[in-house]
Amino acid sequence: MYEKLFRNLLFRSDIATRIVYATDSSLFRCMPAGVIFPRCEEDILESVRIAGVNGINVLARGAGTSLAGQALTSGIIIDLSRFNEIVINPDKKTACVKPCAVIDEIDRFSSPFSLCVGPSPASSNRATIGGLLSNNGTGARSIVYGMASDILLSARVLLSTGEIRTFSRNDLDLSNPFDLSVAEVLNSVRNSSRWPATWRSASGLNFKAVDKYNSLLQLFCGAEGSLGIILDAEIALAEKKDKTSIAIFTFDDLISAMKMVEPLLETKPLAIELMDKKLIELAKNSSNFTPAFIDKIPTALLAVEFEGEKTKDYIAMGAEKILLDSKSQLDLWRTRKEGLGILMSSRSKRKPVPFIEDCSVPVRALPEYVQRLDEIIKRNGTESAYYAHASAGCLHIRPMLNLRDEADRKRMKNIMAETVELLIDLRGSLTGEHGDGRSKSPYIERLFGKEITESFKKVKRIFDPNGTFSAAGEAGMRIDLPSKSFKTFLRWPGEFFEEVERCNGEAACKKLDGLMCPSYQASKDERLSTRGRANLLRSWLAGENVEDELKETLSKCLACRGCSFECPSQVDMARLKAEFLNHRGAGIRDIFFSNFDTLSKIGNAFGIPFQGIVKSVIGIHEKIKLTAPVQKRFSDIVPLKYSEDCDAVLFVDTHIEFYEPKIGVALMKIAKILGIKISPLRSGCCGRPAFSRGMLEKAKKQAEGINLPGTQPIIVVEPSCFSMMKEDAPMLSKKCEEISKRVISVESFLMRYSDRIVKKRLKNRISILFHSHCHQKALKEEAGKELLKIAGDVEELACGCCGMAGTFGYEKENYNLSLAIAEKTFLPSIRNWSGDYVAISGRSCREMAQRTGKVIKHPIEILLEMMREE
DSSP, X not given: OHHHHTTTSOEEOOHHHHHHTTOOSSSEEOOOSEEEOOSSHHHHHHXXXXXXXXXXXXXXXXXXXXXXXXXXXXXXXXXXXXOOOEXXXXXXXXXXXXXXXXXXXXXXXXXXXXXXXXXXXXXXXXOBHHHHHHHTOOOTTHHHHOXXXXXXXXXXXXXXXXXXXXXXXXXXXXXXXXXXXXXXXHHHHTTOTTSOSOSOOOSSOOHHHHHHHTSSGGGGTTSTTSSOEEEEEEEEOEEOOOSOEEEEEEESSHHHHHHHHHHHHTTOOSEEEEEEHHHHHHHXXXXXOOOTTOSSOOSEXXXXXXXXXXXXXXXXXXXXXXXXXXXXXXXXXXXXXXXXHHHHTOOSSSEXXXXXXTOBOOGGGXXXXXXXXXXXXXXXXXXXXXXXXXXXXXXEEEEEEOTTSHHHHHHHHHHHHHHXXXXXXXXXBSOSSSOOHHHHGGGHHHHHOHHHHXXXXXXXXXXXXXXXXXXXXXXXXXXXXXXXXXXXXXOOSSOHHHHHTTOOSOOGGGOSSSSSOHHHHHHOOGGGSHHHHHHHHHHHHTTOSOHHHHHHHHHTOOOOOHHHHHOTTOOOHHHXXXXXHHHHOOOXXXXXHHTHHHHHHHHHHHOOOOHHHHHHHHTBOTTOOOOOOOSSOHHHHSOOOOOTTOSEEEEOOHHXXXXXXXXXXXXHHHHHHHTOOXXXXXXXXXXXXXXXXXXXXXXXXXXXXXXXXXXXXXEEOSHXXXXXXXXXXXXXXXXXXXXXXXXXXXXXXXXXXXXXXXXXXXXXOEEEEEEOOHHHHHTTOOHHHHHHHHHEEEEEOOOSOOSOTTTGGGBTTTHHHHHHHIIIIIHHHHHTOOSSEEEEOOHHHHHHHGGGTOOEEOHHHHHHHTBOOO
């Protein structure tokens, strides 16, 4: 039916697409009937026209970062992600934006003019302006910048009737029957006593802002897409606050922290953010965060951001420390912004659940609110995490519950019901920024009363008489999907399904920069995000027939391990992929590449004959030329011999032995200059190719076969081999743990002798463009950059993956995606580099970089050139 109706549009209703769009960042799951991907504005209009004529519900969707389920429907989703244009007017201090312009991208465009989006949420690196406006969202600095409705100047909106109308501030026209009918409804409830007393409210329809700005425009802020689709908008930009400081206050209990908020507000800060003990502990225990802004973990912490000379005032008020440097401030903000993901990284059965997530109360009521809410939560047999916007009375509160436990589900309902009564008593709001959605809409009438709720419905009918933009279908909970168990190969700390469910849907993988997720960044295809893959894995575990679709989307995963580092919940898709592929079974290409070491030996002896036939059979792209091993191996140049008095053992990997012996030779020369004894030894393949291909039995055999004598450090040059031996091999076998403890990257090893290197360095300094391998970034291996700084001035390439990812870029079906990833930042940056050297640590990265025609060197080669022999 739908395929026929939407045949002239880009419409998908395949099972994989529907599964991927069945969740957002909330608890809920609701399968859409299909997804439309409009290519132009006319496609959006046509989608709504067809839907209206045929009584179909449609929902416009951006990044799907909503925490209350408002991005879900059983109808048709219109994915607006292509509509992301941004035009800055620095003179007016405004931006004209399409609905899916990412907030951080607006900031990037406006930054040269010292402007930014004021009410920016924690999810600003992937959240869209359309979502921010539709939810009437905001962020940490709301006491300065207000809410989304306070920056919306005008918007061109598509109504369900097909009319496109531009709404602007001060344009309310009571001679217009449409405007008059809405105004009459608003007048009928204007003086009701049931309105929340807090200004930080995103619940219901935004009636109060109509009076404030004399326009119906602000009704779209908080309507969650139920009144119309914003096609483009003009927003006011704020002046950037570049020179700020943060005062840290610590407390032995939450109530004392809440009592301190009002006195702190009198100092006119930019923000006051709460972090509790649970959040800070999890952050400190995470390998992805380094909350060095605090030493001893308190029960509660208030971070007060301010500008100007207020340091003495805050110290007098009891501040424990003042953060002045940008690094420690960024550290704090990253920990606070990723609070949700950090909390979800907990491995306990009970997880912090968002359902009273962002209820808001007047600031004066915060101490009473927290005390009474804590009593409610404890009375229901659990505890909670508290964090976020104390300055605005909008705390993020997540009770710890196991939603697989029926008793905990009852607790959730009880806590929600009791919290609503508490909010009524304190004249608070159901939501201060995240919206009502499916989570809180059932409680709107209880909070606002019947009269106001009926007025909301009347306005909804005026804007959308046929209910085209209404949320459709009942939503279940994402966790309701059953999970089949199967025997895993890797040594997971718990059940495999628990590792998959670490993905809570917050969509940090949909940001447009950084390491995670390169396949999504290049394609903008939700199926190729970490969240999309996790959704398909979850459905596969539930027994849904999606194995082929799952294999397809995992085949586009570069196994860069960016998610293991940048995902706040530490989802490790590379390992999940390896486990699935092991279950699925190997193909001829997997067998071919997993025997990389053996094939290299054969190639060294006989070359690579019949390249065309080999590439055709294996499925290698025709433009790829398979590199033949060199004739003179590393072991032909340097004797492989162990000495008991050596300082370290060099793991002579396949790359050094057969393809780039010059790098190993350079290391041995450096060692000689520095007076370091290194014993180079061969011990076969580390198992990385087999592991990445899901051939885990073979990978285990290879990893366990690494038998290097002594107790000295084992130097590993190739980053993918290093990450395999350091991190992944112990997942295969306990036997591999001992080798793992000895492994050290070549850069980290040489940094131990940095004082000697400085003495041997030539006086002239050089300029170096440096790119580190994805696996080095994922393991926080930063020694390469520090090592090169000894030789010269280093500029680190500002990108994530190079796109090659071992043999990913060889594969004919992935060749174009590989190039798209490379052309995003990696290759253009190298082409435009006019300095002395380009240093790249990973072999596959160097192979991709060589397409620029530039000379690409390993950091060790450059270091050798900068040293003088005596």
